Amino acid sequence: NAGVTQTPKFQVLKTGQSMTLQCAQDMNHEYMSWYRQDPGMGLRLIHYSVGAGITDQGEVPNGYNVSRSTTEDFPLRLLSAAPSQTSVYFCASSPGKSVAFFGQGTRLTVV
Amino acid sequence: GQQLNQSPQSMFIQEGEDVSMNCTSSSIFNTWLWYKQDPGEGPVLLIALYKAGELTSNGRLTAQFGITRKDSFLNISASIPSDVGIYFCAGPTSGTYKYIFGTGTRLKVLA
Secondary structure, eight states: OOOEEEEOSEEEEOTTOOEEEEEEESSOOSEEEEEEEOTTSOEEEEEEEEETTEEEEOSSOTTEEEOOSSSSBOOEEESSOOGGGOEEEEEEEESSSSOOEEOOOEEEEEO | OOOEEEEOSEEEEETTOOEEEEEEESSOOSOEEEEEEOTTSOOEEEEEEOSTTOEEEETTEEEEEOTTSSEEEEEEOSOOGGGOEEEEEEEEOTTSOOEEEOOOEEEEEEO
């Protein structure tokens, strides 16, 4: 009964490094999405996917890439980390085209 | 772009009191979602609303989809200490599956 699993839970990167945040769900949900949460700003949508092979940009997509090769996985790639990408990142999935279940988050610091 | 404004931003209440908060948009929404986030956790979906005028309850929580489709309300009756947290509203931007979030209402309950 894992739900939405995000790894890692914490990460420190140096400016310019790249990395992938992992997100996996075991509920066979079609819809998955990535948000970042900054203090006082709520959650902002980075990218989303309505099914395997289909992705689209959200409100703040710059500096991030995604792919959806399987229903279960939706990784988020930071191409060249910047201090402005310091944030808490949440992945979510849903059986319908909604945002129902969130993971525990990945706390990323870029120095 | 579209924004969701939540009011109030924060509130202190006494245990046992009823709580009301709202979420407004500059444009029409076809779905309203309400979430609660505890410290260090991902948001948890509380209530989903899909029709103008709809009133839906989940235990002590009641949410309403505004008639104008530009607002939604969440009420908590007889608050208890575990109601502490941040409450978010969310909805899909017009004609898309991009779910945007409000900036949240932080609730603190005084025992």
